[in-house]
Amino acid sequence: MNEPHERLGSDKDRSRERVPPERPMRIDILTIFPEMFETTLSTSIPGRAREFGAVEYQVHDIRRWADNKHRKVDDRPFGGGPGMVLMCQPLMDCVEAVEAMDDRTATRILLTPQGERLEQARVNDLATTERLLLIAGHYEGIDERVIDELAPLQVSIGDFVVSGGELPAMLLVDAIVRLQPSVLGHELSAAEDSFSVTDESGRPLLDCPHYTRPRAWRGREVPEVLLGGDHAAIEQWRLQQRVDRTRVKRPDLEQRDP
Ligand code: 9D3
Numbered sequence: 001m002n003e004p005h006e007r008l009g010s011d012k013d014r015s016r017e018r019v020p021p022e023r024p025m026r027i028d029i030l031t032i033f034p035e036m037f038e039t040t041l042s043t044s045i046p047g048r049a050r051e052f053g054a055v056e057y058q059v060h061d062i063r064r065w066a067d068n069k070h071r072k073v074d075d076r077p078f079g080g081g082p083g084m085v086l087m088c089q090p091l092m093d094c095v096e097a098v099e100a101m102d103d104r105t106a107t108r109i110l111l112t113p114q115g116e117r118l119e120q121a122r123v124n125d126l127a128t129t130e131r132l133l134l135i136a137g138h139y140e141g142i143d144e145r146v147i148d149e150l151a152p153l154q155v156s157i158g159d160f161v162v163s164g165g166e167l168p169a170m171l172l173v174d175a176i177v178r179l180q181p182s183v184l185g186h187e188l189s190a191a192e193d194s195f196s197v198t199d200e201s202g203r204p205l206l207d208c209p210h211y212t213r214p215r216a217w218r219g220r221e222v223p224e225v226l227l228g229g230d231h232a233a234i235e236q237w238r239l240q241q242r243v244d245r246t247r248v249k250r251p252d253l254e255q256r257d258p
Helices: 004-008 011-017 034-042 044-052 088-099 120-126 144-150 166-177 187-191 231-249 251-255
Strands: 025-031 055-061 107-117 131-136 153-156
Touching: 025 034, 025 088, 025 166, 034 044, 034 055, 034 166, 044 055, 044 166, 055 088, 088 131, 088 144, 107 120, 107 144, 107 166, 120 166, 131 166, 153 166, 231 251
Parallel strands: 025 055, 025 131, 107 131, 107 153
Antiparallel strands: none
């Protein structure tokens, strides 16, 4: 019962018995709107991951590191123009203080429209790191010199504009923590997602359609093959659906390097 090999548990044991990991992944988030993160990080998969001990979040208000009594962290841009620019000092002091709160080296990530577009391969890679420090801007920009100094990985969530880096940061956290071992109830769910199932060349395929009761709804029938119980035929049909849908909806996925 208490043999060392049983207490430690293999990875296989972890997925079945949902044993928490040795040390939670640590995610620090730096923002001027810490309250935006409260419900997201305590609900659904990100909340379960925290309760389960797979991850620890700490949200830090950059304003706390302002060196003036007005808590001012931004200023007007040199050269003129609209909007405000996040100053170097509060952000640098915040990063240094937060990084000193843990002995692990943090992978620094700045959420910015100028970043590399986020893809599953990058998410998978980040999910294996033990500590992340996310910086969410909410400005026309951040003083370029502090970006040069921090040399963060720069990540965009896509070619559209949102009003700040906070929602992109939450989206990145969600994508990462759902990959932590034992976080999803069904280990297979993550493995069977769109972008995890690939064709024979390793290119990602979209998901297949899903159906539940009733068998007929408003004159629409569930595909016959799903009702027959021939599991090989069902798997073949699902794969064909994935291939066909990918070709029609996302021809770009077929073209890219596996
Ligand atoms: C024309 C100048 N705009 C750049 C596209 C200014 C600007 C708009 C929006 C500067 C910052 C923002 C706030 N957005 C983010 O911080 C952000 C973001 C985004 O807007 N789209 C996709 N990914 C991201 S990650 C951070």
